[in-house]
Amino acid sequence: MSVQIDEMDRKILRALQEDASRSLDEIAREVGSSKTPVWTRIRKLREAGIIGRQTVILDAEALGLEACFFVLIRTSEHEAEWQQAFLAALQARPEVMEAHRLAGEIDYILKVRVPNARAYDAFYQALISEVRIYNVTALLSMEEIKSTPLLPLATGP
Numbered sequence: 077m078s079v080q081i082d083e084m085d086r087k088i089l090r091a092l093q094e095d096a097s098r099s100l101d102e103i104a105r106e107v108g109s110s111k112t113p114v115w116t117r118i119r120k121l122r123e124a125g126i127i128g129r130q131t132v133i134l135d136a137e138a139l140g141l142e143a144c145f146f147v148l149i150r151t152s153e154h155e156a157e158w159q160q161a162f163l164a165a166l167q168a169r170p171e172v173m174e175a176h177r178l179a180g181e182i183d184y185i186l187k188v189r190v191p192n193a194r195a196y197d198a199f200y201q202a203l204i205s206e207v208r209i210y211n212v213t214a215l216l217s218m219e220e221i222k223s224t225p226l227l228p229l230a231t232g233p
Contacts, residue, residue, distance in 0.1 A: 079124040084109065086229045088117055089126070093226045096130050133225065140191050143216065147186040147200075150211040158207065165206045171199050 081089075087107040091098070104114040121127045136144070151158070166175050166186070174187040190196045196214065204212070 079126060081121070081126070083231060085117055085121060086231065088114060089121070089227075090229055092118070092127065093229075097132075136189050141189045143190050143192050143196060144220065145186075145188045145190070145196050146215045146217065147188055148182045148213040148215070149184040149186065149209055150181070151183050151208070152210045153208055162207045165203055169199065169203070171195075 084107065088103065091103045091106050100111050100115055100118075104111045107114065118127065136142075151162075153159075153162075162184075166172050171188050171190050172186050173189050174185075176185050177183065178185055188196065188199060190199060193216075200212065200214070203209070
C-alpha cells in the first residue's frame with residue numbers, strides 16, 4: 077500500500093530521523109508548524125507504517141564490538157525447508173546486524189558485528205553447524221567510511 081506524503085510530512089520525517097528524542101514543540105518549530113498538526117501527522121505516519129518503532133543508536137566500538145564482517149554466502153540449497161532453517165539461524169544470532177538475499181552469484185550478504193576475529197569464527201562455526209552452506213567468504217571492514225540510518229527523503233510530488 078502506497079501512502080501519499082507531502083512536503084510537510086517529509087520535513088517532519090527528516091526532523092525525526094535526525095533526532096526523534098526532541099520534544100514535539102522543537103520539531104514543530106523546526107518544520108514551521110504548531111504542535112497539534114505535527115502530532116496529528118506523526119500519528120497518521122505511524123498508522124500508515126511509514127514510522128516504525130523508535131530506538132537509540134549505540135556506538136558498537138565503545139561497546140567492544142570492534143570487528144565488522146561482511147559475509148558473502150553462496151548456497152546450493154534453495155528449498156523452502158533450507159531457507160526456513162537459514163532464516164531461523166540468522167534471526168537467533170544477535171551478531172547479524174543485516175541480512176540481504178541477493179541477485180547474482182552471491183546468494184546472501186550478512187553484516188556481522190563481533191568483538192574480534194575469534195568471536196567471528198565462533199559465529200561462523202555455529203552457523204555452519206546449523207545449515208549447509210556451499211561457500212562462505214568473510215570480508216573484514218578496515219574502516220567504516222559512512223553509515224547512516226537516515227533515508228534520503230527527496231522533495232516529491
